[in-house]
Amino acid sequence: MWCRLLLSLSVLFSFVHHGTAGVTSDYTRSVWPSVDIPLENEAFAVPKGSNAPQQVHITQGDYDGKAVIVSWVTPDEPGSSQVHYGLSDGNYEFKADGTVKNYTFYNYKSGYIHECLVDGLEYNTKYFYKIGDGDSARKFWFQTPPKIDPDSSYKFGIIGDLGQTFNSLSTIEHYKQSGGETVLFVGDLSYADRYQYHDVGVRWDTWGRFVEQVAAYQPWIWSAGNHEIEYFPYMGEVIPFRSYLQRYPTPYLASKSSSPLWYAIRRASAHIIVLSSYSPFVKYTPQWRWLAEEFKRVDRKKTPWLIVLMHAPIYNSNAAHFMEGESMRVAFESWFVKYKVDVVFAGHVHAYERSYRISNIHYNVSSGDPYPIPDKSAPVYITVGDGGNQEGLAGTFRDPQPDYSAFREASYGHSTLEIKNRTHALYHWNRNDDGKRVATDSFVLYNQYWGTSRRRRNLRKNHLSSVVLNKKGREQL
Ligand SMILES: *[C@@H]1O[C@H](CO)[C@@H](O)[C@H](O)[C@H]1NC(C)=O
Ligand SMILES: *[C@@H]1O[C@H](CO)[C@@H](O)[C@H](O)[C@H]1NC(C)=O
Ligand SMILES: *[C@@H]1O[C@H](CO)[C@@H](O)[C@H](O)[C@H]1NC(C)=O
Ligand SMILES: [Fe+2]
Secondary structure, three states, X not given: OHHHHXXXXXXXXXXXXXXXXXXXXXXXXXOOOOOEOOOOOHHHOOOOOOOOOEEEEEEEOOOOOOOEEEEEEEOOOOOOXXXXXXXXXXXXXXXXXXXXXXXXXXXXXXXXXXXXXXXXXXXXXXXXXXXXXXXXXXXXXXXXXXXXXXXXXXXXXEEOOOOOEHHHHHHHHHHHOOOOOEEEEOOOOOOHHHOOOHHHHHHHHHHHHHHHHHHOOOOEEOOOOHHHOOOXXXXXXXXXXXXXXXXXXXXXXXXXOOOOOOXXXXXXXXXEEEOOOOOOOOOOOHHHHHHHHHHHHOOOOOOOEEEEEOOOOOOOOEOOOOOOOHHHHHHHHHHHHHOOOOEEEEOOOOOEEEEOOEEOOOOOOXXXXXXXXXXXXXXXXXXXXXXXXXXXXXXXXXXXXXXXXXXXXXXXXXXXXXXXOOOEEEEEEEEOOOOOOOOOEEEEEEOOOOOHHHHHHHHHHOOOOOOOOOHHHHHHO
8 A cells, every 4th residue: 555655656756857758657566587487387288188279369360350360279180170150158050161280490390280260250249169179179259349330449458578477477367357359469479489499389389378368269469579580590490480470370361461471450440550570661662562552541430540560669768679660660650640540559678668649750861850749640659568578677768768758667567448439549558566457557549530629629638748849858869
């Protein structure tokens, strides 16, 4: 109790101390060791039964949310790739046929990886599904989203840089209480690339079993991080993203993408664009050309909420990974402003940070103000790289806090974005040291397309007010 009060005061004082820039939280968290959960821990338990399906996860399977891709691994033999599903538990009246494959990675041999598209689903419906054979079959369920409609409400979770430590487990346990219906995952899944040889594949398998408790029941919208690259010449493994692409399918063809690494989906009232920080994106590359077309397909009258996911943040005032997002900022920031993106979520930096609405598109090396300035058409940039992986927290923020940075803190946690209707969304960041559902940083996000007039009226009342850049801040930027 007293402890909580003192912590609140310290956050308050840090705000006062930093003046016009945002808050650098002084909160000191109790950090558990950043070591991976041991292999034999129950978090990685192999399901009972001979050749039982494991590592079950689902993702959206089409553009508009009427399909899911179900994926799982059988360890000993291929077995069935069918998904049996229906509208009540035990009554699986429909079935879909999938495919099975396996791969090697150095001397590791994967299990049999199944992938099955279940499509033609009804909106707003709970489906029960069954995979596997005989006594080893396993049962799960998922809920389809509401129809594409500007006022469809929906709650997204945002998780990044998760890994497989006890901190990761805490993040998962907090997320499970959040009411989130779909995870927007901002890259760096298993951190299996921190291992060598055979253990790389082993740690992808443990991670798959670890996240199944959530990922089998609601879609995770995947984006790739640097830990998915796995460029290992010493093992003869030099094709980027191999384990990731084998294991985590995405519905990229539905958005006319040519790669599973960048794509878009529409879900409820949101249009979500997934970018790859580690694939070519400069002018004329496939990703650049695709994004140019995808922005034209966005219809804010149908999906008011325009959300972009990437791994390396474009605005980051942490010492870790400083400026690594700069090349993508140069390539895409002007589009984010032109198309009035609501929010950009990134990971990579193992901390939490939120920006004001700012842009730096007026600067072009030859001329223009070189500092980010308040820009009502710009997105809010949020870094949620705080899932809890074995690399630990990025505890050093650059000092002073840049004026564009609204709130920053090095703690583990996750976020939620609860879309209410076409104008309002409630955003929360929950730190693992707090109770479940507690909002440590929160604000009302007004939609960039529908919410403008409302936002002006409420400018002074909430955190999204324009940033006043002072002289001192400028010199430090
Ligand atoms: C993949 O599965 C086939 C068929 O069971 C098997 O013959 C082959 O050895 C497997 N390959 C790997 C790399 O495990
Ligand atoms: C660079 O910025 C200046 C000032 O904003 C503008 O006048 C000029 O057209 C820009 N040049 C290019 C090549 O974008
Ligand atoms: C949208 O949601 C907000 C927050 O719940 C509410 O205050 C507002 O009245 C809603 N607007 C409409 C048009 O329903
Ligand atoms: Fe990363």
